[in-house]
Structures are given as C-alpha cells and as structure tokens.
Amino acid sequence: xxxxxxxxxxxxxxxxxxxxxxxxxxxxxxxxxxxxxxxxxxxxxxxxxxxxxxxxxxxxxxxxxxxxxxxxxxxxxxxxxxxxxxxxxxxxxxxxxxxxxxxxxxxxxxxxxxxxxxxxxxxxxxxxxxxxxxxxxxxxxxxxxxxxxxxxxxxxxxxxxxxxxxxxxxxxxxxxxxxxxxxxxxxxxxxxxxxxxxxxxxxxxxxxxxxxxxxxxxxxxxxxxxxxxxxxxxxxxxxxxxxxxxxxxxxxxxxxxxxxxxxxxxxxxxxxxxxxxxxxxxxxxxxxxxxxxxxxxxxxxxxxxxxxxxxxxxxxxxxxxxxxxxxxxxxxxxxxxxxxxxxxxxxxxxxxxxxxxxxxxxxxxxxxxxxxxxxxxxxxxxxxxxxxxxxxxxxxxxxxxxxxxxxxxxxxxxxxxxxxxxxxxxxxxxxxxxxxxxxxxxxxxxxxxxxxxxxxxxxxxxxxxxxxxxxxxxxxxxxxxxxxxxxxxxxxxxxxxxxxxxxxx
Amino acid sequence: xxxxxxxxxxxxxxxxxxxxxxxxxxxxxxxxxxxxxxxxxxxxxxxxxxxxxxxxxxxxxxxxxxxxxxxxxxxxxxxxxxxxxxxxxxxxxxxxxxxxxxxxxxxxxxxxxxxxxxxxxxxxxxxxxxxxxxxxxxxxxxxxxxxxxxxxxxxxxxxxxxxxxxxxxxxxxxxxxxxxxxxxxxxxxxxxxxxxxxxxxxxxxxxxxxxxxxxxxxxxxxxxxxxxxxxxxxxxxxxxxxxxxxxxxxxxxxxxxxxxxxxxxxxxxxxxxxxxxxxxxxxxxxxxxxxxxxxxxxxxxxxxxxxxxxxxxxxxxxxx
Numbered sequence: 001x002x003x004x005x006x007x008x009x010x011x012x013x014x015x016x017x018x019x020x021x022x023x024x025x026x027x028x029x030x031x032x033x034x035x036x037x038x039x040x041x042x043x044x045x046x047x048x049x050x051x052x053x054x055x056x057x058x059x060x061x062x063x064x065x066x067x068x069x070x071x072x073x074x075x076x077x078x079x080x081x082x083x084x085x086x087x088x089x090x091x092x093x094x095x096x097x098x099x100x101x102x103x104x105x106x107x108x109x110x111x112x113x114x115x116x117x118x119x120x121x122x123x124x125x126x127x128x129x130x131x132x133x134x135x136x137x138x139x140x141x142x143x144x145x146x147x148x149x150x151x152x153x154x155x156x157x158x159x160x161x162x163x164x165x166x167x168x169x170x171x172x173x174x175x176x177x178x179x180x181x182x183x184x185x186x187x188x189x190x191x192x193x194x195x196x197x198x199x200x201x202x203x204x205x206x207x208x209x210x211x212x213x214x215x216x217x218x219x220x221x222x223x224x225x226x227x228x229x230x231x232x233x234x235x236x237x238x239x240x241x242x243x244x245x246x247x248x249x250x251x252x253x254x255x256x257x258x259x260x261x262x263x264x265x266x267x268x269x270x271x272x273x274x275x276x277x278x279x280x281x282x283x284x285x286x287x288x289x290x291x292x293x294x295x296x297x298x299x300x301x302x303x304x305x306x307x308x309x310x311x312x313x314x315x316x317x318x319x320x321x322x323x324x325x326x327x328x329x330x331x332x333x334x335x336x337x338x339x340x341x342x343x344x345x346x347x348x349x350x351x352x353x354x355x356x357x358x359x360x361x362x363x364x365x366x367x368x369x370x371x372x373x374x375x376x377x378x379x380x381x382x383x384x385x386x387x388x389x390x391x392x393x394x395x396x397x398x399x400x401x402x403x404x405x406x407x408x409x410x411x412x413x414x415x416x417x418x419x420x421x422x423x424x425x426x427x428x429x430x431x432x433x434x435x436x437x438x439x440x441x442x443x444x445x446x447x448x449x450x451x452x453x454x455x456x457x458x459x460x461x462x463x464x465x466x467x468x469x470x471x472x473x474x475x476x477x478x479x480x481x482x483x484x485x486x487x488x489x490x491x492x493x494x495x496x497x498x499x500x501x502x503x504x505x
Numbered sequence: 506x507x508x509x510x511x512x513x514x515x516x517x518x519x520x521x522x523x524x525x526x527x528x529x530x531x532x533x534x535x536x537x538x539x540x541x542x543x544x545x546x547x548x549x550x551x552x553x554x555x556x557x558x559x560x561x562x563x564x565x566x567x568x569x570x571x572x573x574x575x576x577x578x579x580x581x582x583x584x585x586x587x588x589x590x591x592x593x594x595x596x597x598x599x600x601x602x603x604x605x606x607x608x609x610x611x612x613x614x615x616x617x618x619x620x621x622x623x624x625x626x627x628x629x630x631x632x633x634x635x636x637x638x639x640x641x642x643x644x645x646x647x648x649x650x651x652x653x654x655x656x657x658x659x660x661x662x663x664x665x666x667x668x669x670x671x672x673x674x675x676x677x678x679x680x681x682x683x684x685x686x687x688x689x690x691x692x693x694x695x696x697x698x699x700x701x702x703x704x705x706x707x708x709x710x711x712x713x714x715x716x717x718x719x720x721x722x723x724x725x726x727x728x729x730x731x732x733x734x735x736x737x738x739x740x741x742x743x744x745x746x747x748x749x750x751x752x753x754x755x756x757x758x759x760x761x762x763x764x765x766x767x768x769x770x771x772x773x774x775x776x777x778x779x780x781x782x783x784x785x786x787x788x789x790x791x792x793x794x795x796x797x798x799x800x801x802x803x804x805x806x807x808x809x810x811x812x813x814x815x816x817x818x819x820x821x822x823x824x825x
Binding site: 388 | 545777
C-alpha cells in the first residue's frame with residue numbers, strides 16, 4: 001500500500017518535472033532570444049517617440065547617419081556628408097548598395113519623400129521641430145541629396161541620426177502604408193508583431209551595413225522585470241533589456257550572466273516651476289539647490305547606480321559637477337538664502353512624480369522630501385499614472401516635478417525646447433533668461449567644435465546657477481546577457497542597434 | 506422559462522449602463538492617445554499637428570457623437586478598431602479570450618478539487634487537530650496575495666532548479682497539450698490557491714451548518730453509512746454558498762487576472778485591458794470591458810439556474 005502510493009507520487013513528480021524541463025531546453029539555432037518589459041506602441045518611425053518603440057524600430061529602419069558608442073556621427077544610409085562654409089547647405093552621398101526590405105534601392109527621392117512627410121503638419125511627427133530649418137531639398141542625382149537651410153543649423157546633422165528621421169520608401173508613403181507595414185532598410189525585417197506579447201525579426205541578408213551575426217531575433221514581452229531575471233536564470237532568454245536598477249544589480253550575482261552598464265544621456269531632475277511663488281525668487285531656487293544632496297539621493301533611491309550631473313550630460317560637453325553652483329550640499333547657505341528671500345520659516349509645495357517611470361521615482365521624491373524638510377520646505381508628494389503625469393507636466397501645472405527627461409547628443413537639440421524664448425516646451429520650463437537664449441543661438445550656428453564647447457560650458461554653468469531646475473544625476477542603461485552572446489556594444493542614447501553586431505557562440 | 510426571458514431582457518439594459526460608464530470614465534482620466542503615444546514629446550506638436558493626430562485617433566469629435574458612432578457600430582457587431590493593434594477590437598479580444606478562459610477553468614478545477622474535499626473533511630473533524638491544520642492553511646492561502654505566491658514560485662523554480670515554464674507566448678491546448686499545460690499550471694495554481702482557501706472555509710462552515718439539521722440526524726438514525734450521509738445528504742444542501750462564491754470568482758477570473766498575467770507574462774484579457782488603459786486605446790477599453798460585463802452576466806445567470814438544480818425548493822422569479 002505504502003509502496004504503491006510512493007510509486008504513484010514519484011511517477012507524478014516525474015511527469016511534472018518532464019513537463020517543465022521539456023519547455024526549458026535551450027536551443028542552439030542562431031536566433032537571439034530576447035526579452036523586454038515594455039513593448040513598442042507603433043511602427044511609424046516618424047511618429048513614435050517612446051523609447052520602447054524606438055528600440056524596436058532602430059533594428060528595422062535606418063536614418064541617413066547614426067551615432068556610435070561615443071555619440072560621433074557615423075554612416076548609415078549616407079556614406080559621406082558635408083556642410084557648406086556658411087552652414088546653410090548640408091549635402092549627403094547615399095550608399096548605392098542600400099536597399100529596402102522590398103528589394104528597391106534607397107534613392108535620393110526616398111529621402112526627399114521621407115523628410116517631406118516629416119515636415120508635413122498633417123503627419124503629426126513630433127520630431128518635426130528638429131528639422132524646421134530645412135527650406136528646400138534638391139536631388140542632383142539618384143545618390144545625392146542636398147538640404148537647403150533657412151539658417152545655419154549645425155545640430156541638424158546629429159538630429160538626422162534619430163530614427164525619427166528614418167528613410168522610408170516613397171512608394172510606401174504614397175500608398176499610405178507607413179505604420180501598418182514596416183518596410184525599412186535596416187539589419188532586420190519584422191516578420192510578426194503581436195503587441196505587448198512578442199515580435200519576430202528575421203535577418204535582412206541584403207543589408208548594406210554587412211551581415212548581422214544572428215539569423216533572427218525572437219523578442220518576448222515580460223512585463224515584470226523579476227520574471228525577466230528568472231527567464232535569464234532558466235536560460236530561456238539570451239539577452240534582455242532591464243530598466244529597474246534594483247533588478248539589474250541582481251544580475252551579476254547569477255553565475256553565467258553578464259550585466260552591461262552604460263551611462264545614458266537621460267537625466268533625473270527636480271523641476272521647479274519658476275512661475276509659481278516662491279520659486280519665482282532666485283534665492284529660493286538656489287536654496288533648494290544647496291539643500292539637495294545629489295549623491296545621497298543617488299545612493300538611496302538608485303543604489304548608487306549613476307553619476308551626479310549638471311545640465312549637459314553628453315560625454316563631450318559634460319562638466320565636472322564640483323565646478324557647478326552648490327553641487328556640494330550646504331544647508332547653512334541654503335537657510336541663509338531662504339532667510340534673505342523672506343522665507344526663513346519655509347513654505348509648503350507639491351511635487352508630482354510618475355508611478356514606475358522611472359521605477360525609482362517614488363523613492364527619489366521621498367529622499368528629496370526629507371532633505372528639503374531641513375530648510376523648512378514641506379513637500380506633498382503626488383504620485384500619478386504616467387499618462388496623467390505627462391498631461392499635468394505638459395500643462396506646466398505643478399510646483400515641482402520629479403522627472404526623468406530624455407537627453408540628446410547635441411546640447412542645442414537637447415535644450416532649445418526649454419531654454420530658448422521660442423522653445424516648444426517653454427511653458428513647461430516657465431523660465432525666460434536672455435543669457436540662456438543668446439548662448440543657445442550662438443551654439444546653434446557655431447561650426448568650430450572647440451568654440452561650441454566653450455559656449456555650451458558657459459550655458460551649463462549659468463543654468464546650474466540660476467537653478468530653474470535642480471539637475472541630479474544620470475543613470476545607466478542595462479542589458480543582461482548569457483555567456484554565449486558576444487559582440488554587443490551599448491551606446492549612451494540607449495539604442496539597441498548594437499544587437500546587429502551580436503553573434504551567438 | 507418566463508424568468509429566463511425576463512433576465513435576458515435586462516442584459517441589454519445593463520450593457521447600456523456599462524457602456525456609458527466606461528465610455529465616460531476612460532475619457533475623464535487626463536491624457537489621451539496622443540500623450541500615450543508621444544509622452545512629453547507631445548508638447549512639441551503644433552496645433553495643426555495635434556489636430557491631424559486627433560482626427561487620426563477619432564478624438565476630434567464631441568463625446569456624444571463619438572459615443573453614438575461607437576454604439577451604432579456595436580449593434581452591427583463592430584466594436585471599433587484598436588489603435589494599438591490596428592485590428593478590430595473583437596478580433597483582439599477573441600484572440601486573448603481562450604487563454605483567460607482556460608486559466609479560469611483550471612483555477613476553478615484546482616480550487617474546487619482541493620477546497621471542497623478539504624472543507625468537508627475539516628467539517629467532519631470539527632475542532633480536532635486536523636481541522637485546525639486545514640483552517641490554518643486556509644487562512645494563509647487567503648491572506649497571501651497572488652503576486653507574492655507567483656513570484657515565489659518563479660524564483661524557486663528558476664533559482665533552485667534552473668527551469669521555468671515558457672513565458673511570453675500562449676501555446677493553445679489543441680496545438681500542444683503538454684506545452685499548454687506546462688505553461689498554465691503554475692499560474693493556475695497561483696490563482697487557484699487563494700480561491701482554494703475560500704472554498705475550503707466556506708464549504709467547511711456550510712457543511713458544519715447542515716450536519717446539525719434534522720434530515721442528517723434522520724439519515725444517521727436510519728443507519729446510513731457516514732460517507733453517504735455526508736456526500737449524499739449533507740453536501741448538496743451545503744453547496745449553495747459554494748456555488749455563489751464560485752460564480753462570483755469565476756466571473757472575476759473571466760475578466761482576466763492582471764497580476765498573475767503580468768508576472769507570468771501571459772497575454773490574457775487582464776493585461777489587454779490594463780495595456781489598453783495605459784495606452785488610452787479607448788475603443789479597446791470599451792470593447793473589452795463590455796465583453797467582460799457580458800461574461801459576468803452570463804455566469805450570474807448560470808449560477809441562479811444552478812440553485813434550482815441543487816435545491817428544487819428554490820423557485821426563480823419571486824414565487825416561492
């Protein structure tokens with residue numbers, strides 16, 4: 001009797017184990033098995049601005065140029081380019097080998113059609129704002145495109161490196177198929193997309209950039225990052241993207257897994273609203289800057305996973321934070337500034353933060369709350385769903401906001417939206433400063449790299465001093481991989497284009 | 506029969522109420538499809554660009570005309586087009602439904618298969634040690650959130666044994682029964698555990714209740730075997746509260762189990778609705794909520810009909 005029962009028990013345990021093992025065996029085909037928590041929200045490269053979409057679209061589409069791991073402009077569809085002396089004409093030579101996934105060659109006419117679409121207001125391309133200096137386009141031959149600009153615009157070249165300026169076939173535009181079918185010229189073709197579940201990519205063997213190291217990519221959307229870690233442990237996934245530092249820092253503890261960390265351009269910031277009292281007062285804003293211990297927030301909320309930063313976060317322009325205004329905490333100075341401004345007793349304000357975006361937003365707000373309490377500022381934290389937060393943020397309807405804002409490779413493209421008088425997000429920044437505006441305009445037209453650095457260094461210093469926002473730190477982008485994955489190169493703009501160089505051992 | 510017709514007549518009324526509620530509620534939440542797609546970059550749009558996107562997403566018209574257009578579509582079986590999926594809403598829902606249905610059925614089978622015998626067992630052992638053990642199990646099961654159980658299972662399997670069921674895609678039962686079950690058994694157990702606990706508790710107390718009744722004493726006095734007294738005489742009469750509970754729970758499960766789907770990365774109805782809300786895919790939110798409401802009403806009706814089967818004294822429709 002007992003024997004029979006034990007045998008039955010062992011039998012059923014064996015069945016359960018075999019069911020589980022059957023699905024866990026790793027395959028050795030050259031298909032990269034990938035996972036991420038957030039899926040793309042659409043396929044139109046000109047309209048999609050969310051990171052989660054761009055990461056997918058960068059594997060399918062190509063812009064004229066691309067940014068490498070050091071944010072230098074390197075060839076993509078264009079093999080070479082040049083600015084005219086007066087920086088008002090920008091000419092690209094296209095790669096004659098470049099082909100779309102439908103077999104048609106990429107021509108100057110496609111480039112012209114793509115930019116015409118981006119600039120057309122009816123398209124609704126948010127990135128249009130970056131290409132407004134384009135006045136006319138000429139196509140002297142099939143492989144040459146000339147952009148005539150209304151004013152000198154040096155940052156335009158870097159802006160061309162965005163997937164929002166992807167080149168799509170003129171025929172697909174005419175057919176109205178952009179966004180429903182993904183016909184690009186990039187390393188992979190989209191074979192199947194089930195939104196919020198998975199996508200299947202197959203290699204584009206005609207890719208002008210060379211043959212990618214894998215035959216295809218299977219991407220699965222695993223919305224919980226703990227589950228991604230579990231899938232990595234069980235070797236179900238070769239390569240995964242992680243957002244949450246709390247999960248990412250567990251990866252190195254698992255044998256056989258490697259974590260790739262890359263400092264990114266996106267910055268964590270405490271946005272003040274200088275149009276609301278008492279943040280209208282320079283001294284109050286500066287007091288807040290002096291009362292904030294950036295390193296402490298970084299260590300507490302982000303487990304130290306990042307670097308303290310000033311306004312400019314790109315490697316070529318980043319300044320030593322210790323040279324910026326009040327970057328080492330000085331509570332006495334902060335209290336004095338508050339008293340000078342007539343707020344010795346402090347004040348109350350509300351700070352908004354988005355739930356889960358970034359994953360550490362709530363803890364950041366809490367640390368900031370406790371730090372500002374020391375100079376008498378009582379913060380009320382309002383956590384909002386991301387979309388509600390975005391809506392509130394766009395209206396500039398907040399006293400303070402904990403934010404993670406995207407960065408750009410060029411300082412002008414990154415900040416003209418906030419700190420120039422005509423900036424589209426001026427109503428979010430709510431701060432007008434003649435010096436900032438004129439430094440931006442100078443930087444836009446200056447072609448000499450050394451002089452540009454000087455201009456933007458002055459901009460960086462001044463912005464930190466007038467403190468409309470309190471810049472905190474930049475984090476890392478994380479990818480985790482198994483030992484069989486080789487050749488991946490991360491970039492500071494968070495792009496996953498490096499996947500095209502991955503090989504599987 | 507009369508009763509059935511009367512109940513069916515209320516269906517459209519309830520559905521209408523639900524449709525108005527969900528239509529208004531999702532629009533009252535700040536943010537729209539445009540901010541969902543573009544995030545803060547939506548601030549870079551010119552008024553003309555915003556307008557053209559509003560037309561694309563169907564946001565350019567007043568609420569009333571949006572509602573009217575949607576409602577007239579619903580009557581012809583067209584729930585609208587999902588902007589996220591680029592497909593008819595009904596197709597998207599029906600793709601997700603088999604998984605949700607199977608998960609709900611499996612969870613119910615686990616819960617009733619374990620909970621009911623356990624509850625009856627505990628009732629017959631009232632206040633003995635084994636009863637106490639069952640009650641402690643039920644207490645723990647009911648008070649542990651499903652996501653904790655799910656994460657623990659995943660962690661234990663992946664860290665302890667390096668194995669894990671396939672996540673992120675659904676393998677239909679008919680295509681690969683073994684793969685399908687291996688994929689769903691853990692989420693079903695996760696979902697089923699807390700429900701098992703409720704079933705155990707409620708069946709225990711219901712059986713305890715009837716065990717003191719006259720007809721049970723009579724059955725015992727006639728010398729009927731103990732098992733027969735419990736299973737044939739006591740249990741059927743104790744089932745009513747279990748059926749009520751199961752109906753409500755099954756209705757919920759058919760609406761999708763958001764947390765468990767999220768953790769096990771299963772593309773079910775719960776995540777569909779959640780993602781639709783986050784992406785402000787209005788048509789999809791409206792369509793799927795309506796679908797879930799319809800399921801709930803059908804389940805409720807079935808529960809009421811089951812009462813009659815279990816206890817012929819119950820007359821539906823008010824006359825006793």
